[in-house]
Each structure stands twice: as structure tokens, then as C-alpha cells.
Amino acid sequence: MDIDLSSQEIAFRDEVRAFLRDNLPDRIKRGAASSPTVFVEPDVGQDWNAILADMGWLGYQWPEEYGGTGWTSTQRYIFEKECALAGAPNLTVLGLKLVAPVIFNFGTEEQRREYLPRILSGQDYWCQGFSEPNAGSDLASLSCRAVRDGDDYVISGSKIWTTHAHFANRMFLLVRTNTDGRKQAGISFLLMDLDDPGVQIRPIVTLAGDHEVNQVFLENVRVPAANLVGEEGQGWTIAKFLLENERGGSCHAPKLAYDIEQVMIAAAEQPDGRGGKLSDDRDWQRRVAKLRLEVDALEMIELKILAEIANGREPGPQTSLTKMIASNLRQDIDLLAVDLYGPAGLQLPNARPLYGENAPDPLCSPDAQVASARYLNSRAWTIFGGTNEVQSTIIAKTVLGL
Structure with missing residues (x-):
């Protein structure tokens, strides 16, 4: 493995450094340094996202056809490294790095046109609905149900440890659409609006005194079937893809x-x-x-x-x-x-x-x-x-x- 940078990569690194020197405000650096949580508060994170979006660098891990930069994997690493060394806040990972790759890899063309531009513009702020009170590490045991009813799914259940649900307007979630056969085979991946009727968000205050996570209760929430990502029953495969990005995508x-x-x-x-x-x-x-x-x-x-x-x-x-x-x-x-x-x-x-x-x-x-x-x-x-x-x-x- 050759870890030496090429002359082009060194020039790119210098460009990133110059951009950070000129465009990373002290107030954003101070906000990031004073945030005890994994995710910085939206007033810091979204402001930094907007600066990168103006530069065309926000979707740096995305394909060019969806608004990405077209950077190589080495350029992406250089960018993340220089941002970290400059004290920049983490990007809003749930939308940019988790659900976006799911949408452009598994979603329909309509879903890509609907959601991807709104992630880049900051119009949509996403949270993740995976864990449940009785399905944390054993995610295959989730019980939140989604029953097909005409052109909708009707969702009932709850999600827990939902980071920034109190800020989000959208949630991507795993639901059980089939109770027969292997547990993993009955799981599907849905996108939903958090302002839909039947959604209730309750705060969970951590030992550190932070309100970062929540429990989300879903009572007969109707979600259009068009918001299904991939095929029904494909949720487990999509979740494994997403978790690989969450664990090693940065x-x-x-x-x-x-x-x-x-x-x-x-x-x-x-x-x-x-x-x-x-x-x-x-x-x-x-x-x-x-x-x-x-x-x-x-x-x-x-x-x-x-x-x-x-x-x-x-x-x-x-x-x-x-x-x-x-x-x-x-x-x-x-x-x-x-x-x-x-x-x-x-x-x-x-x-x-x-x-x-x-x-x-x-x-x-x-x-x-x-x-x-x-x-x-x-x-x-x-x-x-x-x-x-x-x-x-x-x-x-x-x-x-x-």
C-alpha cells in the first residue's frame, strides 16, 4: 500500500487547507469544540453544511449525478482529515452519509429526485429509526409493524435512542412487514415525515444532561407505499449496507x-x-x-x-x-x-x-x-x-x- 500522496493530491490538500483557513468561522469551531455530544447542534452543523454546499463540497461522498463532487476515495479521505485537523464540526451524518447512499443505491428515481436535493439544501433534517425498546443489538427482533392498506403502510410501534428526532422533520426506519419465516426476511425500509398524525416524540435526557436522543411513538401512522425503499422484505440487506457506512464510512x-x-x-x-x-x-x-x-x-x-x-x-x-x-x-x-x-x-x-x-x-x-x-x-x-x-x-x- 502506497501512502504517499501524488502531486495532484498534494495540490488538492492545499486547496482544502486554504478553504478551511478562509471559510471556517471561529464561532463554528468554538461550537464544535463545546459540543459534548456525537452530533453537534443544528445551528452549528447546518451552518457549516451550508458553507460547504455553497462551495459544492457538501455531498463529497455522493456520485456526481446526484450532486456529488466526483472525488476519488483518497480525496475524500484528505478532505475529512483536513476538516478534522482544522477543528471543523462533523457533518450531519444521518442525512448525508447514511440515508442518502441508501436512496441513490436502492431508491427509485422519484425518491432520488425528491429527497437528495433537499438533503443538500438543508430543507430536510433526518433521524434514524432502527433500535426499539426490545430490539437494540438484536435488531432482527424489531416489532414495529407496517401493514399495507391500499396505497399506504400503517405503522404502529416505537423507536428508541433516536438521535435528534426533536430537530428532524423526516425519519428513515426499519419496520416489520411480515411475521412469517426468518425474522430478517420480514423487515422493510421506509421513509416518513415526522409531522404526520400519530407521531409523538419524547425526550431522553442522558447522564451528561444532554437531550440528544428520544423515543418516538408511532400510532397508526399512514406512510405512502411509494416511500418504501427497495423491495418489501429487503430492509435487512439495506440496513447492513447502511451500518457498514455508519461504522466505517468516515x-x-x-x-x-x-x-x-x-x-x-x-x-x-x-x-x-x-x-x-x-x-x-x-x-x-x-x-x-x-x-x-x-x-x-x-x-x-x-x-x-x-x-x-x-x-x-x-x-x-x-x-x-x-x-x-x-x-x-x-x-x-x-x-x-x-x-x-x-x-x-x-x-x-x-x-x-x-x-x-x-x-x-x-x-x-x-x-x-x-x-x-x-x-x-x-x-x-x-x-x-x-x-x-x-x-x-x-x-x-x-x-x-x-
């Missing part, structure tokens, strides 16, 4: 490296209690060095997957490996930040957001203020998108052949 290592660097910058100013700075402490240096090496190893794995994609191969089960490694590193780095700030890092204000004019005053610094909330929120990394145990099972079966 480069995790650069963002993790950026966060380690921010911790190290702060450690250079943090007293060690012995008259020096924490960054000079040998035990601290060993701990940081271990994390840096692990992040470098993760980037090598991601680059190997990138090379395979460039040669026409699908991401495959290796995405489970990157998801699991990145999740563990995310938690370790957030714990490092809490330990860095000591008591100042234990503050846990319930007010949100932690940026802007109405943000609560920090006891020490804005970075210390967000440390504990981010640590608690990142406990979910080893759960969402498939738990570590699920990822280990996938790796054991499909990669190691056990």
Missing part, C-alpha cells in the same frame, strides 16, 4: 489525533502539583504516547480500507474493526481530558449549549467545562452502531472465520 483517526493534540496544548499550561507542567510528567507522557501510537495504527487500518475501496472493493466487515477501535480510543481520550483538568473537569452544567452568549460561565475554561459531559456522552460509543460485543462477533465470524 475516517476516525484524524479527529482523535486532533483531540489528543488539544489535550496536549492544555497540558502544557496545567500545573503538575510539583512546580512544573503536566505535559512534562513522565507518566502523563507515556499515557499520551500510547494513545498516539494507537491512533496512528488506526489510521493505517483506515488507509488500507481506503486502498481497497479505491481498487473497487466494498468496505466490508473491516468497518467493524475500525468502529470498535475508534470507540475505545474515543473513550480513552475523553478520560484523559477529565484527568487533565482534575476537579475543574468534573463540572457538569445542565444548561445547553455550552457555547454562545447564553452559555453558562465555566469554572476554569470552556474546554474544562465540556470535559465531564463529553466523557459521559462517549460511553455510548461502544453501544451505538452495534456494541463492541456485536463488532467482535462480526470480526470473529467474517474476518477470522471462527
Whole structure:
């Protein structure tokens, strides 16, 4: 695997860097840095999306015919890496990186014309309806029913841990359309409006004090049959495709490296209690060095997957490996930040957001203020998108052949 960039790729990297230098506002960087959750608040994320859309770079993972950039897989990686290293917020992943690829790979031409432009323009904000109270890791056991009634499906049931449903106007969801035979064979993939009659959204406040997730109740909600993606009963296949994108559709290592660097910058100013700075402490240096090496190893794995994609191969089960490694590193780095700030890092204000004019005053610094909330929120990394145990099972079966 050749990891050296060509002259054209170096020129592209420099173009991205110049764009970020000139077009990434400090208020958006501060908003991203002060967001303890996986998904930044829409006022930050959507503003950044709009800037990229004006440049024509928002759908950078999409095919050109649907509004994408036509970039190579290497260019996409360079773009994500440079955005991460510049402190840019994550993009609105649920619409851009999850449901959009499903629509242009499995959807009808009418669905592509209807939904894809609205994702790029920001008119539609999507949430994901997969997990249920009794079907989390065992997604095949979902029970939310969709019964065909003429030109509609009538949906009854509930979805849980639905990220940003309180902001979204649309949801893509898995429903059970058949109860006979294998559980996986009776699942279908639907698109729906959240303002339809019979939809109720209830907030779930996390341990960190964040309202990021929700439970969505669906009571006899009528959804046009035209909103079925793919064939009836094809939902399990589509879900596996989507989850591969969720687990390995982004480069995790650069963002993790950026966060380690921010911790190290702060450690250079943090007293060690012995008259020096924490960054000079040998035990601290060993701990940081271990994390840096692990992040470098993760980037090598991601680059190997990138090379395979460039040669026409699908991401495959290796995405489970990157998801699991990145999740563990995310938690370790957030714990490092809490330990860095000591008591100042234990503050846990319930007010949100932690940026802007109405943000609560920090006891020490804005970075210390967000440390504990981010640590608690990142406990979910080893759960969402498939738990570590699920990822280990996938790796054991499909990669190691056990």
C-alpha cells in the first residue's frame, strides 16, 4: 500500500487547507469544540453544511449525478482529515452519509429526485429509526409493524435512542412487514415525515444532561407505499449496507489525533502539583504516547480500507474493526481530558449549549467545562452502531472465520 500522496493530491490538500483557513468561522469551531455530544447542534452543523454546499463540497461522498463532487476515495479521505485537523464540526451524518447512499443505491428515481436535493439544501433534517425498546443489538427482533392498506403502510410501534428526532422533520426506519419465516426476511425500509398524525416524540435526557436522543411513538401512522425503499422484505440487506457506512464510512483517526493534540496544548499550561507542567510528567507522557501510537495504527487500518475501496472493493466487515477501535480510543481520550483538568473537569452544567452568549460561565475554561459531559456522552460509543460485543462477533465470524 502506497501512502504517499501524488502531486495532484498534494495540490488538492492545499486547496482544502486554504478553504478551511478562509471559510471556517471561529464561532463554528468554538461550537464544535463545546459540543459534548456525537452530533453537534443544528445551528452549528447546518451552518457549516451550508458553507460547504455553497462551495459544492457538501455531498463529497455522493456520485456526481446526484450532486456529488466526483472525488476519488483518497480525496475524500484528505478532505475529512483536513476538516478534522482544522477543528471543523462533523457533518450531519444521518442525512448525508447514511440515508442518502441508501436512496441513490436502492431508491427509485422519484425518491432520488425528491429527497437528495433537499438533503443538500438543508430543507430536510433526518433521524434514524432502527433500535426499539426490545430490539437494540438484536435488531432482527424489531416489532414495529407496517401493514399495507391500499396505497399506504400503517405503522404502529416505537423507536428508541433516536438521535435528534426533536430537530428532524423526516425519519428513515426499519419496520416489520411480515411475521412469517426468518425474522430478517420480514423487515422493510421506509421513509416518513415526522409531522404526520400519530407521531409523538419524547425526550431522553442522558447522564451528561444532554437531550440528544428520544423515543418516538408511532400510532397508526399512514406512510405512502411509494416511500418504501427497495423491495418489501429487503430492509435487512439495506440496513447492513447502511451500518457498514455508519461504522466505517468516515475516517476516525484524524479527529482523535486532533483531540489528543488539544489535550496536549492544555497540558502544557496545567500545573503538575510539583512546580512544573503536566505535559512534562513522565507518566502523563507515556499515557499520551500510547494513545498516539494507537491512533496512528488506526489510521493505517483506515488507509488500507481506503486502498481497497479505491481498487473497487466494498468496505466490508473491516468497518467493524475500525468502529470498535475508534470507540475505545474515543473513550480513552475523553478520560484523559477529565484527568487533565482534575476537579475543574468534573463540572457538569445542565444548561445547553455550552457555547454562545447564553452559555453558562465555566469554572476554569470552556474546554474544562465540556470535559465531564463529553466523557459521559462517549460511553455510548461502544453501544451505538452495534456494541463492541456485536463488532467482535462480526470480526470473529467474517474476518477470522471462527
